[in-house]
Amino acid sequence: MTGKILGISGPTVSTDLRGLKLYERVYVGHSLLTGEVVRLEHDKAVIQVYEDTRGLAVGEPVKSVGLPLSVKLGPGLLSGMFDGLQRPLRKLREEMGPFITGGKEIYGLDFQKKWRFSPVVKSGDETAPGDILGTVADGAFTHYIICGPDGRGRVSRITEGEFSLDEPLGLYEDGRMMLGCHEWPVRSPRPYRKKFPATEPLVTGQRSIDFLFPIAKGGTAIFPGGFGTGKTILEQSVAKFADVDVVVYVGCGERGNEMAEMIEEFEGLKDPWTDRRLMERTILVVNTSNMPVAAREASIYTAVTMAEYYRDMGYHVLFLADSLSRWAEALREISASLEEMPGEEGYPTYLASRLSGFLERAGVVETVGGRRASLTMILSVSPPGGDFTEPVTQACLRTTGAFLMLDTSLAHRRHFPAINWFQSYSLYSAELGGYYSEKISPEWEKLQGRCTEVLQKEETLREVAEIVGAEGLQDSDRLLMLIAEKIRTEFLSQNAYTEDAFAAPEGTLALISRIFGFYDRMLKKMIGGVSLEDALKAEDKT
């Protein structure tokens, strides 16, 4: 079906095309720009265009596709790099050079490539959507071929061997083909059987997170912080070291140079858990700040759908987005061009509900195929002026499980990761502290409590010390300040560019035990009447 453009305003276009459905994908103009239907009125439809609309004229054609905005899911996504509409950026570059032009439909999957398929179902078996049909090897990664949404039926024939994604793997008894890939609309969460509470930790390799503010597999966390507080470095460190099978990283409205750097780095690095190339477990979705705004809004949905696809194979998946604020701003921009009534700071009033709907796509689940898997979300937030009372941070606080506040003053002191230990919290702390105490050492929770206490007391003492000078404090208080400094500089700080960038939980515990071991020895000596200076000297000798 084809209609005409009636009006254009920024990224939105109105058309006289009839019979459209809400959120259906359409092609706009002679250059076939991709758009999505966002509003239907009695005589016109309003379309949000995902590409630059400059030069588009009234009267140009609008074509309907009949499908909502979807992604293609199948083997070959890992180590890929896509834009917000799942167009592969490397292939885009081969076809149009280093600068992106609009209106080019390139699929996210490679339909030429041959895959070796080994079936797990046999003829006569009944299959249902979400079932696993067989496996292919995607590098060293086992990719399970999942039955698509229309895959209900009895298998009549299924064969082992080489196939490409447009060839059938087998047939159903009613003559339908079984394919190695399927499409899924990005705005509909993929179904699961059951959701469980998140009880296992996601090991991030960052001591301050794992020890003080742990994040659960299947949980949600945000990293809010002003500019220069190291959000991106922290997100990337977690992407490198987290103990998950698949990482989906969305560069949402951020810097292009950063992404170039990240790709280069990930190509050369190894996954600390499996020793494979890091890129082999990573999918990048990139919509830098100068790429079209509407596609930025779609990019987190494109990415999370791919993440859910891997979750449905039974894998632990980590979804990282940098930064959620840029997504919210894109939402605001689109809302403004639709002339909707604005809420706080111009954001649409549905910001909070959209956001919580999105965050609920995380979780520990039993998949439709009956496997236990998880999808964890870690999102950075860029509050304007470093002010955490702004709407995006506040909307996140209602649904997320961990709040890791990045502090500008810590960053100025070059304390990284600049996680503020007073303001941050994790709702998973008690549960996961118990887990670590059971799995690693019963000391874990005890030391965690002592660590928080020392840091808290230091804060009070520091105020006193500023008035009377450090020499005016009692020996025991000076010792406490010394220990707190050790905790801050040796334990909580971690240089992302050295060997220390990754810390296993065992190492984390060993390090904090060492610090408290030292503390206890000193305390013992001082109770015996030795002064702090003498006790320190004696310690130096041993």
Place this chain on the structure above:
Amino acid sequence: MRLSEHTYRTISTIAGPLLFVKKVFSARIGEVVSVVSPEGVRMDAEVLEIEGDTALIEVFGETRGLDIGRTSVTFTDSVRKVPLSEDIVGRIFNGSFRPVDGMPMFIPEKWIPITGRPMNPSARARPEEFIETGYSVIDGLNTLIKGQKLPVFSCAGLPSKELISGVLKNSRLPGKGGRFLVVFAALGLAFHEYSYYMKVLEDMKTGFVAFVNSADDPVMERLLAPRFALTVAEFLAFEKGMDVLVIITDMTNYCDALREISTAREELPGRRGYPGYMYSDLASLYERAGRVKGMEGSVTMLPVVTMPEDDITHPIPDLTGYITEGQIVMSRELQRMGIFPPVDVLPSLSRLMQKGIGKGRTREDHRKISNNLYKCYARGRDMRRLEAIVGRDGMTEKDRKMLDFADSFEKEFVGQGEGRRTIAGTLDTGIGLIRRFFPEMT
């Protein structure tokens, strides 16, 4: 399809810079329009919005004297484009791309749309080569890297114009034979600034392309001039293989122009009245910096932001800081102490520095020197706070040394004066300071 220009006299409403034109056939969004008043004055305009056969157009400049019956509006069927040629080097233009250096317009080799196209992130090459600005505080501690965007955060009354003209005159790519060029865009200049910069450019003779918009020029030109500058920079970098440094001063004038025009369009205001899309708009400028894999040239950007009320959390420096790769922060205290350039090292940062310094780039000992200088200076600054409480006499010998180091560092390393220092000179000054105060560190 339409082929040629169309002219209408069907204006239905005039409101400030906005005109509604009726019965327009197939207008394009962003189309260049020219408006001719009854007196024959021609003005540039652009299509902003289209609803059916009504086009909303925005006039660049004063709409005084326009009327509804006799004013004609011509639609050109083309979006705004920039004329390009290598002959542009050494020329000075105004914000409408007309020469102001007394010479005739060059003959364009090609025309390219002003907005540019976003660089494919997978085509970006990692920035890793250093540009020497001649200032120790930048080259030594906050190194500018080819392909980086590094803003200068200034305050009203600080000598940002002297700092910038120093960079204009002195910056170079050390060691390499590549062609280096500065594209300079000055927005909303007062006359004293205008004459200052024109003098600097005249003395330079060549090695630059300049766009100069004065304080009394049309506001819309402040939005166009940086885009002209960047399109020229991209052309010279990626088609002619030059390394281009783009200096834009002052982004605060740019953002105020953006706010003014957004308000005229009756858009919803965001923080402090600036439009909600200011982040995306600024990113569409700043993100044009970069290098491309397999290509010679590069675009590096050094925008100047004057922080209103010296407030770094004001939307303009705040959004800039979120997009750019670091910042050079100028300080009033240093200025009061007579130090030039008055750059405060502590809040300043170059995010890409680590990749561009060291052996084969600047000098092997660069990283160590800069880390030591930063560390000692930060300690020295802490000591100043302590000194205010306990007094100099109440401090230990070691603390006093830190204090003295901070003073000498500001006077000798940061406060180099007007002259230019090579990177070797910068590093040697740094070593000298450390040796003098902390011989044990070297």
